[in-house]
Amino acid sequence: MSSEEHLLLSSFIKKIHKDLRTTAETQGVEKAWSNHCKNENALQEYAQCMKRLATEHWDKKHKGDIKNSRNAWIIHQARTYFENEIYLAKRQKELTKKEKNHLMCSVKTSQFQTPYKLLDVGSCYNPFKNVENIETTAIDIGPASSDVYKCDFTSLNLTDLNEPMDSIISKNSCPPIQKNSSNSVINTKSKGGHNHDRSYDVDETLDCNVISSMCKESFDIVVFSLLLEYMPCSKLRFQCCVKAYHLLKYEGILIIITPDSKHQTSSNVQIMKQWKQTLQAIGFKRIKYEKLTHIHCMVFRKSCLVNQINEDIYLSLGELLIPQDSNETKSEGVILNTPGERGEDDCVAQDFTSLPSQS
Numbered sequence: 001m002s003s004e005e006h007l008l009l010s011s012f013i014k015k016i017h018k019d020l021r022t023t024a025e026t027q028g029v030e031k032a033w034s035n036h037c038k039n040e041n042a043l044q045e046y047a048q049c050m051k052r053l054a055t056e057h058w059d060k061k062h063k064g065d066i067k068n069s070r071n072a073w074i075i076h077q078a079r080t081y082f083e084n085e086i087y088l089a090k091r092q093k094e095l096t097k098k099e100k101n102h103l104m105c106s107v108k109t110s111q112f113q114t115p116y117k118l119l120d121v122g123s124c125y126n127p128f129k130n131v132e133n134i135e136t137t138a139i140d141i142g143p144a145s146s147d148v149y150k151c152d153f154t155s156l157n158l159t160d161l162n163e164p165m166d167s168i169i170s171k172n173s174c175p176p177i178q179k180n181s182s183n184s185v186i187n188t189k190s191k192g193g194h195n196h197d198r199s200y201d202v203d204e205t206l207d208c209n210v211i212s213s214m215c216k217e218s219f220d221i222v223v224f225s226l227l228l229e230y231m232p233c234s235k236l237r238f239q240c241c242v243k244a245y246h247l248l249k250y251e252g253i254l255i256i257i258t259p260d261s262k263h264q265t266s267s268n269v270q271i272m273k274q275w276k277q278t279l280q281a282i283g284f285k286r287i288k289y290e291k292l293t294h295i296h297c298m299v300f301r302k303s304c305l306v307n308q309i310n311e312d313i314y315l316s317l318g319e320l321l322i323p324q325d326s327n328e329t330k331s332e333g334v335i336l337n338t339p340g341e342r343g344e345d346d347c348v349a350q351d352f353t354s355l356p357s358q359s
């Protein structure tokens with residue numbers, strides 16, 4: 001991928017994030033989010049840009065490298081958690097301790113069996129679809145491929161019943177990306193055509209299923225990879241974490257990847273500490289934190305069983321802030337390194353937080 005194309009794609013992505021945050025400030029989060037989710041052309045264009053950037057630029061160089069690829073890190077951590085003897089012994093020990101002390105949490109053991117059930121929220125292009133021993137359900141407000149369910153996680157209904165998935169799925173055809181739109185980053189033409197007026201093909205229409213409800217406690221793993229910073233406010237992020245909590249089985253894990261373009265020493269450590277506290281208040285325990293070059297990678301285990309999570313938790317300490325909440329303008333104008341010189345994590349962080357805005 002040329003650096004020109006890379007710049008174009010990542011600037012578009014960053015602009016969508018920024019516009020959403022600006023609209024949320026002026027119109028209110030609810031209205032801005034609702035309008036955003038209805039803007040099929042923008043969602044589809046974002047999806048194709050993101051897929052292209054991730055698969056052709058970020059993921060290609062570092063496939064399988066757990067120190068440089070967020071997807072490899074995620075799978076490695078999931079396997080380690082469910083299969084590594086040390087983790088298993090640790091979990092068993094904690095369980096016994098809790099039972100002994102009659103803690104407030106009602107303890108019940110859950111059986112994890114392969115294939116592990118993974119929910120990838122904000123999946124975009126379904127990067128975990130062919131992973132051995134993992135059965136992935138991929139959802140996104142703007143799917144980039146037809147094996148991703150169309151779903152807004154913030155308005156997903158949770159059911160108690162063991163309702164079969166099929167009954168809550170309906171068909172949806174995402175509209176084609178608007179041709180010759182003046183704002184369009186992607187030049188559209190019919191698939192396989194010979195007019196080389198764009199750098200890659202996109203599907204003209206995407207036939208994807210829509211999902212509106214899911215059963216509580218039906219997943220072993222929930223993944224939020226570069227999802228939370230898409231949300232224009234802290235409360236929406238908090239609600240997503242609460243939802244993930246309910247969807248996980250007891251002792252299941254929530255894996256969060258979030259970008260940070262600062263260097264290790266001056267990284268947003270305080271912000272990550274705050275996330276840890278908030279998630280702890282929900283009922284998660286952070287069991288792994290790793291700062292790769294420019295992303296924070298975290299694994300949280302569902303460690304308590306609570307029926308209802310009090311919204312007061314959010315009011316008292318529940319902020320899930322990101323640097324862009326406060327320093328939107330500061331991040332503009334940062335000079336971009338040559339994309340070819342950067343590692344994947346570096347690219348991810350730069351593409352999300354430090355690219356000059358197009359506007």
Ligand SMILES: C[S@@+](CC[C@H](N)C(=O)[O-])C[C@H]1O[C@@H](n2cnc3c(N)ncnc32)[C@H](O)[C@@H]1O
Nearest residue numbers: 054122123124140141142152153154225226230
């Ligand atoms: C930055 S992309 C990350 C894609 C992929 N997870 C990765 O790591 O490469 C964020 C994705 O989250 C999706 N998304 C944002 N909010 C969502 C929501 N409430 N429900 C479902 N998907 C959402 C966006 O459409 C977008 O595809």
